[in-house]
Structure formats: C-alpha cells, structure tokens
Amino acid sequence: MINGKHLKPRDMGKPADQLTKIDRLMPLPGPFDKLDTAPEFKEPKEEWREKYCTTLDGFIAIDTLKRPETKEEEEEFVRKFLQGLGKMLSEETNRGIIQPLKLSIEYCAKCNTCSEACHIFQSTEGHELYRPIYRSEVLRKIVKKYFTKSGRLLGGLVGADIDLNWETVARLGELSYRCNLCRRCAQTCPLGLDNGLLAREIRKIFSQELGIAPKALHEKGTELQLKTGSSTGLTKPAFLDIIEFLEEDLEEKTGKKIKIPIDKEGADILLIHNAGEYMSWPENPMAFAILFEEAGLDWTLSSDLLGYDNVNYGLFYDDGQAKKIALKQFEAARKLGVKRIVLGECGHAHKAAVVTADRMTYGANKVPVESFLPILRDIIKDNRLKLDPSKNNFPVTLHDPCNVVRQMGIVKPQRDILKAVAPQFWEMTPHGVYNYCCGGGSGFAIMNSFNFPEWRKNVSVRMKVKQILEVFQDTLEDASIPKYICAPCSNCKGSMRDILEHYQLTAKYNVQYAGIVELVVNALADLDRPFFEFLEE
C-alpha cells in the first residue's frame, strides 16, 4: 500500500490489494476539534474484495463493476475500455464535448493551482489520490500511450509511462466517482481547464461503452425514470395519490384549502419538482403550492411520463441518457401546451434542463425553462405575499447548490429572498459562485452501496460540515436556538440529512435543514402556527 504523500499517477497499474488508504482527515472546528483526525475506516469485506474493485482506496462506488473470472475476460475489458477511450477522443462519437475535452487533455501545465480548490483533496489533508489532476493525469498517460505518436515512440519520456491492465482501468473508473463534478477547480485554473469534465468523461466511457455505472444512477436511476416516469419509481397513479395526500396534509397544517392543479392545459407554468421531494420532503411541494396560489400564478403539475420528476442523472455519467430524459421532459411540457417549465428545488435538474439541454435540440422541440428562484424573488419584491419575517427569527445560513450558482450564475435571487424572510441570515465562507459542494454532488447523495456512504460521510461532506460549524459557531452549543441550513436542492438536502445525522448536529445542537420555499411559507403573516415542526412548542 502506497502512502498518500508518495503516490504517483503511474502507480495506478501496480499490483496491490489496495493501492492506498486515507490516513488523515482535515480537523474540524469545535465542538469536533477533539476528534481524532486519523480515521479508522472498516476494511472492505473479503467477499467484496473478491467480486468488486476495492483496490483503489478500499471503497466501492461502482456496484456493477465486477471482477472478471478469466484472463480472457480481463483482456476483453481492457480492450473495450481502449475502444471507448478512442470514441471519447473522436469527433464522430463525442461531438458535443470534443473541443473542451481536447483542450483539457492537451494543455495542463501541472501547476497544481487547482488542488487547493478541491474540498476532497483538502478534506484528506492533501491525499495525492484526490488531487484534482491525479485522475486527469492517469487518463492523459493512457491517452498518450495508446493514442499519440509521441507516446508510442518515446513512452515514458513524454509521460506515457503507465501499465494498462484490468486494475488500472477499474481503479480509474472508481476514481471518477471520487469527484463531485463541482468544477470549483476549473475556476482557479490559469489555463481554463476542467478536471470535472475529465472525470465525467471517464464515467461516460464506463457507461456508454462498457455498460457499467452505479445502480443508483443507471438501473435504479435513469432507466427506472424512463420506464416509470421517475427515478424514485413513482408511477402516475401513485403520484396522483400523493398529490391528494399533500392537499389534505396542507390543509391540516396551514388551514389553507388548495386544489393543486394537475395537467392543466395551456397553463403559463409547468412546475416540475424532483420527485424525491414528494417522498422525503413533502413540505417542499406543499410550500410551492401555497406560494404559487397566494401569488396568483397560472401554473400546473404534470402527471405525464417524466413530467413529474425533474431529475436527470444522465448529467452525471451518460450523454445519451441525459438527452433522452431532457427531451421527454420537453415533450411532457409540449403536450400540455404550457408556456414555460419552471424547476423546483433541484440543482442538477436546473443545470440539466436549462444549460445542458439547451443545445440538445432546437426550434419547436424546445420549451423555455427557468429556475423558480427569480419568480419567487419577483413575487416577494412585488409584495404579493404578506410576510412577517420575525417568524423566522433564528440563525439561517444558505448552502449554495453548485449547479445553480457556479454553473448557472443564479446567485442574487435566493439572497434577496432570504433577506426578506430571514432576519438572521448569515453567509457561509466562501459562498455564492465560490461555494463548496455539499459532498453529495454528481450522484453521491443517492449512492449507498457497500461502504461508499462511509467515504461520503467522512470525506466528501467534510468541508461542508466545517462551513456549517463555522457559520453557527456563536450559537451552536445553545440547543434552545434552532439553526437552519437553507439548501434549495434535493440532492444537497440529502447530503445535509446525512451530515446532521452522522455528526448528530440536530440531536445535540438543534441544527435543522430544508429548502427556501419552506422558510418563505413559515414567514407568511396569516399562518396561525409555524410551518416548521421544529418550531412547534
């Protein structure tokens, strides 16, 4: 096993039961400053070692990547990987990304400026495996060795010094799932290169060529969504039942009798939520219904296939799946004849539908898409809601979803909203476009196979835990004061749920979390009792 400080990119192909391990974690501020920063992760089980790839850092993210049983299968796997790599580099098969990809492959000066920007590298006290360019450099070495003349002729002299075998490829696949694709590193690159893009391209080769992707993203993600309408498996009849339940619950909770519009043809707005909200955080779609009705918007939900779930996990690992889902979501909107799609609190759905899908088709196939945030900001600005911000008189901080801020430039509306409804709003450091990922980005929040959650809860979320502890440092230990993390994204909320549970921040320190619409509803002047359960006596 190679120590984290001594690991080199060319070591990826070396035979070892486990290439390296995490030996240190970033210290956290009080009250966690006494925690041992030398982690004791459980060893992967023997049966996992035999069947899956545990030879990177001991963790398994890709639960469909199984060890071959014969030498021939091993060779075939490597051959297919190289075939996929060739397709990645070809204008014929990878047109939609070829220019940015080739730039990022060609120009890295290895100046390491990006390292400090990465929350995973920082959380492991600079473990070499998680340096943003480590993964990129392994990929470059393979590209150089097999796809360039200089690499074939000069080998190690030009950096083409890596052994390619099943272990190298499998470890590289695993390593592509140790990056949240937050692209914070790309903000600092003096040459404008993008390690997140390269990590996603590796995931693409695995999915698009080898047919290998984490079950949570593919089989129980995009495939399930295309089949049933939602990655949660929520079918149309079940969705309609849930809406009825929401209406009843909403009335019970707020005294407001609201008929949630479904399949209203020709409505101005088709509101699409992350379907995970209906299952895990039903107060969120309830709050949307209250606000949109109070503001008098002409809106509807859709019960059509893919019309009631805005997620698009294709964004994380597969261009084809991303396109299929995005186009079907447009189709659901076109069928209803709505004027625009408005996305609820889901960061990656924002990016997928507004930014990524923007160039997937054209003309009449498209429907304008926008975030709910500017609409809500305008509703509040126009005084269409009667608000009493003193109802939210507790410390509130905002977690910025990377896809909404860094990758879309929606920064100010959510702050305008919070300033109107939360008198004790505190920014995290850093925030806005320079925020840190919640640690659950790019699918991690829903990937729960084997020991991957252990890695996530200790490593990828760590920087966010640090930020939360820092922003609430003055009131943290006073459990009589609720502290609220506003995370306007389902995926980020999943990560917050993990954080608060794992570090016992709710149980011990009364740290709460939810979205932004719930805060606005809680501030509605005409509500007799709090919308948040944690505020009820």
Add this chain to the structure above:
Amino acid sequence: MLLLIFSYFALLSFIFLSLYKAVQYARMPVHGRLDLYPIPKEKGKAEYGGSYMEESGWWRKKHEISFAGELKEMLQEMLFIKRLFEHQKSLWWLSYALHLGIYLLIGWTILIFTGAGFELVGVAVPSSGGLARLIYYLTILTGAAGAVLTAFGSAALLFKRLVMPSFKKYTSAQEYFNLLFIFSTVVSGINVWQQDVGFNYGREMARSLLTFQPIQADAALTVHIILLGLLLIYIPLTKMSHYAGKYFTFHKVLWDNAPNLPGSKVEKKIQEGSQFKPKITWSAPHWQTTDEKK
C-alpha cells in the same frame, strides 16, 4: 545564406503551426454548454458571478453583454496571469518572470526590427539622436530585462519541478526538456549579447532578414539562431502553445453561455450539427436504440 533560410523557415513555421492549431480547435463542432461563473461579459452581474438566468423569462429579455468586461478579464489573464496570482502566488512569481520575460523579448524583437528599418532608410541607431536614440536604449532595456527574467523564470520553474515532490511526480522528461530548452536558448542569447551590449548585431541580422542578405554570424550567434529557430518550430507542437488554447478554453468554453434561442446563431449551428449522422456509436446495450445517438 543557410542561416537566413533557416530563420525564415522557423518564423514561418511558428506562425503557420500556431495558426493551424487554432484553426483545428475553431473548426471543431459546437459543444454542449459548460458555463462556469463568474462570466466577465455578464453586464452588471459579473462582479458577483450572476447571469441572465437570474431574470424570470430571460429568453424574452435582451442578454446584456459587456465586451469591455470580457476584454478586461482576458487581458488581466493574458498579461498578468491573474488566476495564478490569486490562487498560487508562490508559483506566480516564477511563472510571471518567465512570461513577462517573453513579452519583453517580443517587444525587443519589434524594436530590433524597427531599428533595422531606421538604418535601412539611412537613420543611424543611435547616433542620429532623437527617436533613434530612444529605440536604441529601449532595445537594451527590453532585451536585458527580457533575457534575465526569462532565464530566471525558466531556471526557477525547472528547479521547482525538480525538487518539489508535488510537482516532480507530475513532470515528464519532456516537460523538463521544455524548460531547459527555453533556458538554454536565452542563455545562448545572453552569451552573444555580452559581446555587444547595444544589440547592434541584432539590428544587423534584422537588416539581413529584411533585405534577404546572408546573415553574418560568429559561432556564438550561430548557436543562438539555431536554438531559437528550433524553439520556435517546437513550441506550437507542444502544450507550450497554450497562448492559442487559452482563447478557446475561456472565450469559447467557460464563458460561452449564449442560449440556443429561435433565430440565433447558436440555433443555426445546432440545426447544422443535427444533420451529422455518425457511422459508429457507443457499444453499451442502452445505446443500441436510435434516439440517444448523438
């Protein structure tokens, strides 16, 4: 005469190969959007990283673009390597020394040719005084500062890569060679310069180039010309051609947030791109239906 031909060949190779590289990138198909904020052209919003998507009904509104904002950011990055300065100052001092040195040497080259032009029309440099004298001293200043900074920067970067483990493990022999090549070329230039501090040999060589006359060079100058020529041919073939790539990474990738609206240039490109039918596709089972093929 061979030196003259070689000099022209090297210079033209540099220009042609650099342009070829840029054209190759420019001809690549339109890519999916990879906006990364802050985007400096977002008028009134760039300061905090905002975009047009902060407005409800953004597709009905005018996308307010500040070309001055983009130009300012680009110039700061090109002239001062802003991101490196902000995020890794210790390396910036060394890298900027190298880059500033190169910029000064480009300025020196222009001054050398201007001085040679003066001499060709009968204005002696510097003895005619006035502008000729100014050019003479500016040539010395830019040449000396440029050479020293380039030599220091390339040597310091080479040394840093050799001794710092976090750099060393990512550096190939070719990357050491690149820095050594620059350093050697500059040192060979300094070696010639110390025999003639006023760079009269430089103007003489420039006159030869401008009039297609054989270059008169001693052994030291011959070595310098050959090294510099080879370096000029070599740079565009390597990642040192990032002067071309950087335009695309920022302007055409990270800052390209132009939406695909009806009647827009982007829409036209998407329409054209949709005519392309790939002959091969990806092999995974879920790619074996028609609608996900791109």
